[in-house]
Amino acid sequence: MTERVAILGTGNMGEAVLAGAIGAGWSPGDVTATVRATEHGTARAASLRERHGVATTTDNAAAVTGAELAVVAVKPKDVPAVLDEIAPVLTAGAVVVSVAAGVTTAAMERSLRPGTPVVRTMPNTPAQIGAGITAVAPGAAADETHLALVERFLAGTGDVVRVAEKDLDAVTALSGGGPAYVFTVIDALAEAGVHAGLKRDVASRLARQTVLGAARLAVETGEHPAILRERVTSPAGTTAAGLRVLEERAVRAAFLAAVEAARARSLELGA
Numbered sequence: 001m002t003e004r005v006a007i008l009g010t011g012n013m014g015e016a017v018l019a020g021a022i023g024a025g026w027s028p029g030d031v032t033a034t035v036r037a038t039e040h041g042t043a044r045a046a047s048l049r050e051r052h053g054v055a056t057t058t059d060n061a062a063a064v065t066g067a068e069l070a071v072v073a074v075k076p077k078d079v080p081a082v083l084d085e086i087a088p089v090l091t092a093g094a095v096v097v098s099v100a101a102g103v104t105t106a107a108m109e110r111s112l113r114p115g116t117p118v119v120r121t122m123p124n125t126p127a128q129i130g131a132g133i134t135a136v137a138p139g140a141a142a143d144e145t146h147l148a149l150v151e152r153f154l155a156g157t158g159d160v161v162r163v164a165e166k167d168l169d170a171v172t173a174l175s176g177g178g179p180a181y182v183f184t185v186i187d188a189l190a191e192a193g194v195h196a197g198l199k200r201d202v203a204s205r206l207a208r209q210t211v212l213g214a215a216r217l218a219v220e221t222g223e224h225p226a227i228l229r230e231r232v233t234s235p236a237g238t239t240a241a242g243l244r245v246l247e248e249r250a251v252r253a254a255f256l257a258a259v260e261a262a263r264a265r266s267l268e269l270g271a
């Protein structure tokens, strides 16, 4: 038996978190996933039931009734409406967890009964295979017990790190959206391989495995990326020639500007 959990709005991120938790042994019988009451929502509900064995409903209030954890996974603009629906029926002491970019714990607390424990989080989609990283920050009424429950639920989705809430916009910009930057790199590398004459399937395989291998090497050795880069870069060799072009095209400055733009957008979403 695990605690009862409601996933409110089971789209990309809601399903990724759900899949990570269930993959790590959270009982599907203790999870209810909600969808919108539309044709698309009905089809999605059937697919969630079939693939994960969870219960589904279009009724957010019914889903949180008796639940110890309510995971709000709708778009930031839809968060207030969902909180209004669940506030009257939320079990006393149940924890409200949000994955929404930008939406502050203070804003969520204003829509809930006084004293409701709220935990704001920022996961990423590799959660789906247990390879994510989620940053968590407590609201005013969330104590160690509430954080521990959230961390236990998220444990199956990958790594979990506690941060101050003020840092969550930067986290959103770096790791929340980060997989999209990395997928762009994989796609670009594969396409470059095709331009260099490789067959598409071979280029794609080389690009994916290179990113996976480099990431694993960085994580498993704990060595600074600059040191790992130096080991690839022979003096006056091929990699030095390639890196020179990346520096000339300001690839680092582009990442810096991208993360700053994403952080600014996260702040805007919460304003």
Ligand SMILES: NC(=O)C1=CN([C@@H]2O[C@H](COP(=O)(O)OP(=O)(O)OC[C@H]3O[C@@H](n4cnc5c(N)ncnc54)[C@H](OP(=O)(O)O)[C@@H]3O)[C@@H](O)[C@H]2O)C=CC1
Pocket: 008, 009, 010, 011, 012, 013, 014, 034, 035, 036, 038, 040, 041, 058, 060, 073, 074, 075, 076, 078, 081, 082, 099, 100, 101, 122, 123, 124, 125, 176, 177
């Ligand atoms: N995608 C990502 O990589 C990440 C996303 N996030 C956050 O996760 C949240 C969701 O993003 P994402 O999963 O990409 O978006 P999705 O649109 O894929 O998921 C949201 C889902 O909620 C459904 N929904 C909307 N309103 C309701 C409602 N009242 N009741 C039940 N279901 C509802 C939507 O249905 P419909 O489509 O019919 O409107 C949709 O299926 C956002 O707040 C985002 O900031 C955080 C980290 C990473």
Ligand SMILES: O=C(O)[C@@H]1CCC=N1
Pocket: 101, 172, 176, 177
């Ligand atoms: O793009 C977004 O707004 C969401 C938040 C982080 C990743 N996806």
